[in-house]
Amino acid sequence: MIHHLLISPFSDQQMLRALVACLALSIGFAPIGIILIMRRMSLIGDSLSHAILPGTALGYVSAGAMSVGLMTIGGIVTGLLVVFFSTLVTRNTSQKEDTSFASFYVISTAIGIILIRLKGGDEEVVHMLFGDAESIDNATLFLVMAAASFGLTVFAIIYRPLIIECFDPVFMRVSGARGGLYHHIFLGLAVISLVAGFRALGTLMAMGLMLLPAASARFWVNSIGKILLVSIAIAAVSSVGGLLISYYTHVPSGAAIVLVAGGFYLVSIAAGNNEGLRKKLLKSRRLHG
């Protein structure tokens, strides 16, 4: 019975490809999600995920079909363009990073939606934004796995300077180190990962699998290494659960996966033993009781 409900759906080739893709994303997303949260850049990550939409849409329009190569290149290019322009605005005007990123991402989302509707219908819009596990072919799967491996490798190489830059950028500046360089390499990695994830999860939802597991993990453990492992585990379980929900109910896979991850997040807020609600309640009871 359990085998029939939970395991047999994955004997389907399509589901299996989606599962492998989502598991690879779970691993590849984890370090990026953690840094985004640690650096209080969740909103900027969100902006990036929207920023890739017009590029992917342009790839879709020009190829006339879901062409992995063009959509990927388009997504990476527009994602990096938004990073470039937002940084330009932040550096040269009095506007803060979050405002400039948010401004550019609404613009790019608008462009993206219009481009998709020029060529396709409502269904394409939904698939682009919320993911379509059934669209994952071997080429997409290869892309996802390559992006995850590449991201992890680069992350491992720049781990030390990146963590120091996140924790204490002033220290890096005074030490004469090029902290900004690692910050930008990291943003580049975030763009590549999000582009890799958009077929399975959608551009709107990819961010969910990146942020929610890391945010949940922080309520349980308190060192970067452990947060990494716990968030990979949460992301993997969310992927399996979400894909099954999507399989049985035909809702978009990205939304289903993010919903399961969201469930983990809510439970973690309530039950987590590290700075969660439970600790706060215990503390106040100790104070009053």
Place this chain on the structure above:
Amino acid sequence: MFCPYEWKIPIGAERCLAYCRGRINSYPALGFGPTCMPVTLENLSVVYDRDPVICRLDGAFADGTLTAITGPNGAGKSTLLKALAGLVDYEGAIDLGNVTQSEIAYLPQIHESDKTFSISVFDLVSMGYWHKAGPFKKFTAAMLLDVEKAIEKTGLKGFADSAINTLSAGQFQRALFARAMLQDAKLILLDEPFSAVDVSTTKDLLNILEGWSATGKTVIAVLHEMDQIHEIFPETLLLARECVAWGKTAEVLTNENLARTRNIMAMEIVT
């Protein structure tokens, strides 16, 4: 005994010589002199949004001295440290003497640090070896041992594996001092290092400061506590956007000078 800057920098020269002599008088046992290479400020001004924060500051911090910077809020004390650390743009000139940029250790005010980050005390302290390890080089066994030692010296033994977001303000400051120890900096800049820190931590950290100064490091600290300044810091710079007085602590912190400081700040608020 003369200061090599006597001919190198015309404006700061006179002061520099005076400061070096002053230092030699106050630390006769060290017998510095020909190697004296002070950190010199020449007509230094910092402007934020057309608002002058520091006005035409001239003077020098002789090496190996402990200098307190004090003055009312908004006097430009933190800004001066930031200018020395190379963190803000300024007009005029700062000559770091024989100190290079990477030989500066700077501790900002405690509330400017991110204390919610999930790294351990050990990781934080080991950042102090950035000048040796850089972004990619391996930490040798000797370096790891040094990290342990620095943690012990600052009284954090047993806390190496604690996450920094579980530390008290005093413990966090101790960890930052341990990091500064490893940095092996020649110029140490501290912005209100003892605000929000308990008494015993303050005492320990002041000892460390004196140790740094004794080994020839130049220490400049923004402070408010007059007792601390009188007790530990031989030199004081009294700042009210401009230099009110700069020299021997007892000669600087006179009632007359403090009253002048208040007048200058009050006048600037009116205008």
